[in-house]
Amino acid sequence: MCGSEQNYIAQAFNNNWIAPVGNNIDLFENSLGKFIKEGVYVTALNSGTAAIHLALIILGISKGDEVICQTLTFAASANPIRYLGATPIFVDSESDTWNISPVLMERAIKHRIKLGKKPKAIIAVHLYGMPYKVNEIRKIADKYGIPIIEDSAEALGSTFRGVQCCSFGDLGIVSFNGNKIITTSAGGALVTKNLDIKKKAIYLSTQARDNAPYYQHSEIGYNYRMSNILAGIGRGQMEVLNNRIEARRNIFDNYKNKLERFPNIEFLNEPKDHFSNRWLSCILTSSYELREEIRLSLEANNIESRPLWKPLHLQPIFIKCPNYIDGTSEDIYNRGLCLPSGSNLEEADKERVISVISSIISRRALKLA
Secondary structure (H helix, E strand, O other), X not given: XXXXXXXXXXXXXXXXXXXXXXXXXXXXXXXXXXXXXXXXXXXXXXXXXXXXXHHHHHOOOOOOOEEEEEOOOOHHHOHHHHHOOOEEEEEOEOOOOOOEOHHXXXXXXXXXXXXXXXXXXEEEEOHHHOOOOHHHHHHHHHHHOOOEEEEOOOOOOOEEOOEEOOOOOOEEEEEOOOOOXXXXXXXXXXXXXOHHHHHHHHHHHEOOOOOOOOOOOOOOOXXXXXXXXXXXXXXXXXXXXXXXXXXXHHHXXXXXXXXXXXXXXXXXXXXXXXXXXXXXXXXXXXXXXXXXXXXXXXXHOOOOOEEOOOOHHHOHHHOOOOEEOOOXXXXXXXXXXXXXXXXXXXXXXXHHHHHHHXXXXXXXXXXXX
């Protein structure tokens, strides 16, 4: 927290606006819209998952439909597809950004069309803050007339050619969960360039109450709107978003500068025109065994690290879903590790992480000498 959050929360208490309506919500949405630019409209919700769910509903996804989804991502990218009785079609990653492969995505679309099941939407993710191949994915989506839901849950502040992520899809989503680059403790937002879609999202997220003097409902609605209290936290967090991005990028650069000298440690570099917020700093090791040795050694030193997201096509709940896989995501998962990346990491903390990893690599080199 930066300190301003409590002032905005106090305003909500003083005005007695505690529920999902109030000045903080409006101002938080405006602040986020000004940051993203591109003429977007923002609807603050209680989670990024809710935003994906509403995006799918607004696009007309229903039981029996199919939705293309990146496999190397958190389960929340795909769970809302199942909420609606639709089927996720998982597509593997490419190695430049670790995001959805344009080649495999088009192959999947062609094959589903051949089977008589043209996908109704594409969920493309900016994984760990790295923008996906925006132009290639858009070109394919437009070629087949399929809308894109741009999952920017991890990518607030990331850009492609200087344009903010969350403005490239037909609909975009962001997350303000407790582990994101800024947080409202729990929360998310739906982003669109269409004001009518924003109005629809607000309607659906507030139980779809009709415009009547009594409680009447013609559609199924949801209790998805962000509270005025949490929006107050968001207003304070927006004041330090650029500082958080700078801090995360500095953490990544620090790890990279100290560890890239080892031939068995790789970092994901930014392709041309890509700017990542470096939400999490990740490494690729030369083998699963080395990754585990590093992870367990860090754990023994009371340092938390985690493997990268386990691909969704390998998850028990999605194991029977169609997939178009070439092994890239599984290789990244088997060799990848997320290092401590919190914006408030002290220099001593980073040095501890680097020291543990360096000692393991050096010890291995001595054994091979």
